[in-house]
Amino acid sequence: MEFETVIGLEVHTQLMTQSKIFCGCSTTFGAPPNSHTCPVCLGMPGVLPVLNREVVSCAIKLGLATHCTINRSSRWARKNYFYPDLPKAYQISQYEAPICEHGYVEAELESGEVKRIRLTRIHMEEDAGKNIHGEGDDDHSYVDLNRAGVPLLEIVSEPDLRSAEEATAYLKRLRSIVRYLGISDGNMEEGSFRCDANVSIRPRGSATFGTRAEVKNLNSFRHVGHAIDYEVRRQARLLAQGQAVVQETRLWNPTEAKTFSMRSKEEAHDYRYFPDPDLLPLVVDEGWIERIRATLPELPAEKEQRFVRDYGLPAQDTGVLVASQALADYFEQVAGGVKEAKTAANWVLGDLLGVLNKLGTSVEESPVDAAALAALIRLIEEGTISGKIAKSVFEKMVATHQPAAEIVAAEGLVQVADPEQLRPILQQIFADNPTQLADYRAGKTKLMGFFVGQAMRVTGGKANPALVNDLLREMLGPVEE
Ligand SMILES: [Zn+2]
Secondary structure (H helix, E strand, O other), rough: EEEEEEEEEEEEEEOOOOOOOOOOOOOOOOOOOOOOOOOOOOOOOOOOOOHHHHHHHHHHHHHOOOOOEEOOOOOOOOEOOOOOHHHHHOOEEEEOOOOOOEEEEEOOOOOOEEEEEEEEEEEEEOOOOOOOOOOOOOOOOEOOOOOOOOEEEEEEOOEEEEOOOOHHHHHHHHHHHHHHHOOOOOOOOOOOOEEEEEEEEEEOOOOOOOOOOEEEOOHHHHHHHHHHHHHHHHHHHHHHOOOOOOOOOEEOOOOOOEEEEEEEEEOOOHHOOEOOOOOEEEEEEHHHHHHHHHHOOOOHHHHHHHHHHOOOOOOOHHHOOOOOOOHHHHHHHHHHOOHHHHHHHHHHHHHHHHHHHHOOOOOOHHHOOOHHHHHHHHHHHHHHHHHHHHHHHHHHHHHOOHHHHHHHOOOOOOOHHHHHHHHHHHHHHHOOOOOHHHHHHHHOOHHHHHOOOOOOOOHHOOEOOHHHHHHHHHHHHHOOO
């Protein structure tokens, strides 16, 4: 039987507010354990939460950026469960009336197809603390409550995703959006952007969903892809053997490359959600929403459209260029300094990203800045150096931070574009290769490539390739038919 995969994602993104959602404690990562705590986030009896206005602004921003309805009135709910990292024994979240609903995100797939993924809701909630087990030389467990009360947005998608590739493309686009908005650093390693995947399969063509398993706390794009692929295989095997998929929560073990059962899946009623009596319903007025709308930056999707329209770039180039605002800005600076924007895109997507990956660094820390790369490309456009020489100049720029023109001058790399200088060189090549010359004249025109190659070799790559081609055609004369 052929199966179809159905995936819905729940993403938690940690907000970059200075203080926590219901108290004034700092949200800075990496402070000594329990140093960023107070009676409110420690869950002491009798304390009252006070809502951080900035958290609401962040939620509205993301809601607007993902085409959601912003609910004028939303409610806080208590989600009750006991765990050592949750001293109140409930988490303040939103349940029945979230702040944002019914949005969508569009993500581009490898094939170039643009997939629209609908969002069920975006709501605000507080994070829990962190349990630390068996660290150091004892076997004790510890609780660090610095993270308790740090603001999160939970973004819940509809089960619109059909493969690991689609899930990854959606997550990457969503992370770009929160970064463009400046509301989260989207850092998956530090846990500030993490994902739970609901995965099920069903016979192709079926309208009803299969039983799903939820894989929790996936903290890298790679893990998301691998965990989904593993779940699909596991569930298909069960069904093929006539067994049922159990609804449960599973965890991904990256070392063993498999998911394993953590607990049977709890239903919403297990949490006994109820409105939080300590917090008033949240009312957002039109003016606030409009003020925030006016501050929204150009978002990745709009930037992509502009790059296609204004720079004439092919659509498959734009996805990577707009993935981060810094890379998009870098590209625009290079493109602004050269004749052909497409050449700028090729250099940024190819050579520059190659070097950044190799060095394990970001475009902000690039050893070659945008102005320096533009200056290099201009040397090609002006015919001073060949494209091939430019590649080696770029490598030297990375290593030495010298401007392209200095490297070209110091190493005598200026292109040979003078016909009178090239003719004797080509004559010598003919003299050295009489067999190839005779074969060419006898009709083996493919040997043109051989002569071009010889000319480039003899000149150390400095001959202007277009001129070499012209001269060769002229000097080799007509071919016998
Ligand atoms: Zn606190």
